[in-house]
Amino acid sequence: xxxxxxxxxxxxxxxxxxxxxxxxGVLCSILGLFLVLRKLSLIGDGLSHVSxxxxxxxLFFGLYPIYFAIPVVILSxxxxxxxxxxxxxxxxxAIGVVSSVGxxxxxxxxxxxxxxxxxxxxxxxxxxxxxxxxxxxxxxALSLFVLVTVYLLYYELFSVTFNEEQAxxxxxxxxxxxxxxxxxxxxxxxxSIRVVGIxxxxxxxxxxxxxxxxxxxxxxxxxxxxxxxxxxxxISGICAxxxxxxxxxxxxxxxxxxxxxxxxxxxxxx
Amino acid sequence: xxxxxxxxxxxxxxxxFEVLKDVNFSIENGDYVGLGGYNGSGKTTLVKIILGLIxxxxxxxxxxxxxxxxxxxxxxxxxxxxxxSLFNPIFPATVYEVVSLGLISKKKFPRRITKADEKTVDxxxxxxxxxxxxxxxxxxxxxxxxxxxxxxxxLVNDPELLILDEPSNALDAKxxxxxxxxxxxxxxxxGMTIILITHDIGHIGEHANKLLYLEKSVVFFGKLSxxxxxxxMEGVFGHESQHLICHQH
Numbered sequence: 001x002x003x004x005x006x007x008x009x010x011x012x013x014x015x016x017x018x019x020x021x022x023x024x025g026v027l028c029s030i031l032g033l034f035l036v037l038r039k040l041s042l043i044g045d046g047l048s049h050v051s052x053x054x055x056x057x058x059l060f061f062g063l064y065p066i067y068f069a070i071p072v073v074i075l076s077x078x079x080x081x082x083x084x085x086x087x088x089x090x091x092x093x094a095i096g097v098v099s100s101v102g103x104x105x106x107x108x109x110x111x112x113x114x115x116x117x118x119x120x121x122x123x124x125x126x127x128x129x130x131x132x133x134x135x136x137x138x139x140x141a142l143s144l145f146v147l148v149t150v151y152l153l154y155y156e157l158f159s160v161t162f163n164e165e166q167a168x169x170x171x172x173x174x175x176x177x178x179x180x181x182x183x184x185x186x187x188x189x190x191x192s193i194r195v196v197g198i199x200x201x202x203x204x205x206x207x208x209x210x211x212x213x214x215x216x217x218x219x220x221x222x223x224x225x226x227x228x229x230x231x232x233x234x235i236s237g238i239c240a241x242x243x244x245x246x247x248x249x250x251x252x253x254x255x256x257x258x259x260x261x262x263x264x265x266x267x268x269x270x
Numbered sequence: 271x272x273x274x275x276x277x278x279x280x281x282x283x284x285x286x287f288e289v290l291k292d293v294n295f296s297i298e299n300g301d302y303v304g305l306g307g308y309n310g311s312g313k314t315t316l317v318k319i320i321l322g323l324i325x326x327x328x329x330x331x332x333x334x335x336x337x338x339x340x341x342x343x344x345x346x347x348x349x350x351x352x353x354x355s356l357f358n359p360i361f362p363a364t365v366y367e368v369v370s371l372g373l374i375s376k377k378k379f380p381r382r383i384t385k386a387d388e389k390t391v392d393x394x395x396x397x398x399x400x401x402x403x404x405x406x407x408x409x410x411x412x413x414x415x416x417x418x419x420x421x422x423x424x425l426v427n428d429p430e431l432l433i434l435d436e437p438s439n440a441l442d443a444k445x446x447x448x449x450x451x452x453x454x455x456x457x458x459x460x461g462m463t464i465i466l467i468t469h470d471i472g473h474i475g476e477h478a479n480k481l482l483y484l485e486k487s488v489v490f491f492g493k494l495s496x497x498x499x500x501x502x503m504e505g506v507f508g509h510e511s512q513h514l515i516c517h518q519h
Contacts, residue, residue, distance in 0.1 A: 037358055037360070037361055039358075151380075152379070152380040153380070154381075155371070155374045155377070155381040155382075155383070156374075156381065158367075158371065159371050159374060161361075162357060162358075162361060162363060162368070162371065163357055165323060165351060166349070166351065166371070166423075167371075168321075168322070168323055169321050169322075169323065169344060169347070169349045169375075170344050170345075170371070170372065170374055170375035171342060171344040171375050172374075212362070213360055213362055216362045217362070217364070217405075217407065218362060218363065218364040218366075218367055218405075218407075219361075219362055219363045219364075219367050220367070221362070222362040
């Protein structure tokens, strides 16, 4: 495209894309670090499948899908935790059960309705450049809520992630922290759908975190690196998508992966 | 003497499998108790119950003078779990970050580590002669070094009660001697009460002043001198085992 960078960022839709993308990207990258280290990386993937069902339900009942999806995905995340404890099954299995039900529900509703398949498909791949002002405000508000919660409970989250038993011995209620972590993840997954789409949500959680694990030299440093990688990926991905006429969500993910690749090679001394 | 741990009529089972049956004992301030027994005799389960990690089926437990159900002062207890090296090997934490986690038990919401806390962490690392490892990644250390880091974490609050579950497994002979000398010093000089779980009964005779021997129920609890002169215990353990413990003592 033949416009300068300054002209590019003067468009309000581009500004909204940068603001929402950076907030959601930072959020995903920080939560992603806790999830990856707890071997729960695929919970983002599972909850995004549940979002698919919830968004289909929202469209079916004529409600705004994202607002409808937030409580449904939060309840599903709590159900995953309860299922893990009560049904005595592993966490990944519980994620698989809930996500497949969410996905199947979405497909059934789409099939019954015959009317909203196009709208539903737009959520599968997201479109950060089409984010509305109200969605931007929602992203900022919920991102700040999640980030402040993580800041206030940083040592609880760190301790439980490092060693749950030892965290319990220091008086931390690890079951409550685990529940909080999945609820925050549920909110973040729904927020990310407009940015990156249902299909690619989990990459927003996983890629910055695994990049940080390659090059960080401490836990605080890993959080900082993970957030920085997310910011760089979002900015570069949006620019690449605009100038090269590529889908934004997929561009952000590919930039994320390239950064991971370089960090991996750097760690290996190549 | 003040009772540090008191256990009355404690019973615990995993489903139909009975692990602890009618366990009774009390540990006093300054005791160094060796907790022995065969594999599966309930040693680790007993300690996990005392630490509030598992709820018993029945029984009364008080820790540091308080009913365990109401106990909240976890900074007064240090705990070194079994298999400390079984943490996530890719976890990106420095030695300083790991030890400082021990301090959060006495913090109130929102928990924060201050400059003064950094000094406390340094002192704990110094005590274990690992201050030079402060900025190293925990995953880059040897098993023995990791063991000392986790002991520093358990000691960083200067606890009144220290519980160690099979601590010498990952240590070579020299490190093990230094480790047990440190425990002796903490017990004798600081008056720290220690519960040491080990299946190596020789260690108990060498370091502890009391023996708690468990086989679902308490087989023996008392001073080692009483154990060594007990004909009844000779009947239970056999002359050789009793001699092994008492010879070290």
